[in-house]
Amino acid sequence: MAANCQGQQARCLSWHYVAIKGQYMTQIDLPSPASPLKIGTRGSPLALAQAYETRRRLAAAFDLPHDAFEIVVIKTTGDNQALIAADKPLKELGGKGLFTKEIEEDLLSGAIDIAVHSMKDMPVAQPGGLLLDTYLPREDVRDALISPTCGSLQDLAKGAVVGTSSLRRRAQLLHRRPDLHVVQFRGNVQTRLLKLSEGVAECTFLAMAGLNRLAMADVPATAIEASDMLPAVAQGAIGIERRVTDRRAGDMLAAIHDSQTGERLAAERAFLAALDGSCETPIAGLATLDGTTLRLRGEVLRVDGSQSLTDDQSCPIEDGAQLGREMAAELLARAGTGFFDWKN
Numbered sequence: 254m255a256a257n258c259q260g261q262q263a264r265c266l267s268w269h270y271v272a273i274k275g276q277y278m279t280q281i282d283l284p285s286p287a288s289p290l291k292i293g294t295r296g297s298p299l300a301l302a303q304a305y306e307t308r309r310r311l312a313a314a315f316d317l318p319h320d321a322f323e324i325v326v327i328k329t330t331g332d333n334q335a336l337i338a339a340d341k342p343l344k345e346l347g348g349k350g351l352f353t354k355e356i357e358e359d360l361l362s363g364a365i366d367i368a369v370h371s372m373k374d375m376p377v378a379q380p381g382g383l384l385l386d387t388y389l390p391r392e393d394v395r396d397a398l399i400s401p402t403c404g405s406l407q408d409l410a411k412g413a414v415v416g417t418s419s420l421r422r423r424a425q426l427l428h429r430r431p432d433l434h435v436v437q438f439r440g441n442v443q444t445r446l447l448k449l450s451e452g453v454a455e456c457t458f459l460a461m462a463g464l465n466r467l468a469m470a471d472v473p474a475t476a477i478e479a480s481d482m483l484p485a486v487a488q489g490a491i492g493i494e495r496r497v498t499d500r501r502a503g504d505m506l507a508a509i510h511d512s513q514t515g516e517r518l519a520a521e522r523a524f525l526a527a528l529d530g531s532c533e534t535p536i537a538g539l540a541t542l543d544g545t546t547l548r549l550r551g552e553v554l555r556v557d558g559s560q561s562l563t564d565d566q567s568c569p570i571e572d573g574a575q576l577g578r579e580m581a582a583e584l585l586a587r588a589g590t591g592f593f594d595w596k597n
């Protein structure tokens with residue numbers, strides 16, 4: 254026992270040197286099986302896959318065994334099946350913080366050290382004391398049409414029943430195809446696929462990123478190009494949150510951060526923030542990079558799909574956030590008052 258403890262202590266005390274941006278060297282007291290870095294996540298299969306990917310990248314970057322990390326599953330309000338099944342508007346259930354409140358509380362209390370999130374579900378601002386500025390390389394940003402019978406939007410029969418709980422997808426679909434009948438399809442990826450197999454709807458929509466991360470090659474999915482259905486802001490991006498004061502977490506996360514994803518999300522999230530995007534607003538936004546240029550495409554829609562306003566601009570990469578704010582202001586001016594009001 255004593256020998257074992259000594260061995261573990263020796264590991265704890267080993268320093269790891271990392272060069273950050275080639276500027277300076279910093280020392281990190283690395284986690285170990287005896288003193289693991291605690292990774293907080295929701296318990297859905299997709300959330301777990303994202304936490305495992307984060308652990309895999311951290312372990313590889315620092316040459317650590319997987320048990321130097323502990324995955325801590327946290328149940329959030331959004332995971333309460335009874336609440337979700339009640340078909341209440343998400344706003345009444347806690348809005349954008351629905352899937353994050355409990356996780357951020359555990360981060361602040363020190364129960365976990367880092368938290369892994371789908372950036373698409375994250376509010377544009379974090380509680381004081383927390384930072385969300387680490388992103389993994391982005392997955393496929395596109396939406397996918399999921400249907401055992403139908404391979405494209407155009408192929409859907411007139412008046413077909415389509416299942417989605419996403420206001421954005423609903424508005425985008427109704428804008429193109431006012432004849433479609435959209436029904437609520439809430440729940441995680443598996444729940445939605447089950448509803449589809451029960452014949453509740455002819456098709457549903459999922460992010461390609463989720464399907465890829467879950468390696469669900471058997472799902473009948475057709476990717477929809479961004480020009481046909483602009484994805485949600487930050488779709489396909491994983492973000493990792495930490496305490497401002499936790500230097501070890503900050504240094505470790507810097508080693509796995511993907512700066513291109515960071516540049517794209519800076520533009521998209523500035524766009525969203527300036528639009529005051531809540532769950533109640535159909536908004537889409539996608540930034541892409543080409544050399545030193547960032548291209549931002551944005552869309553806002555009326556909830557019933559009767560109107561869609563779009564913009565498409567480019568700028569030097571470092572000006573992405575400013576372009577996001579300007580595009581939001583431009584679209585808001587074109588929209589005028591009442592644009593986002595519910596009309597059912």
Ligand SMILES: NCc1[nH]cc(CCC(=O)O)c1CC(=O)O
Pocket residue numbers: 371372373374458459460461462463487488489490491
């Ligand atoms: N709102 C749920 C959610 N949050 C992130 C993803 C997919 C993965 C991603 O976009 O990173 C999904 C499911 C979906 O839209 O299919």
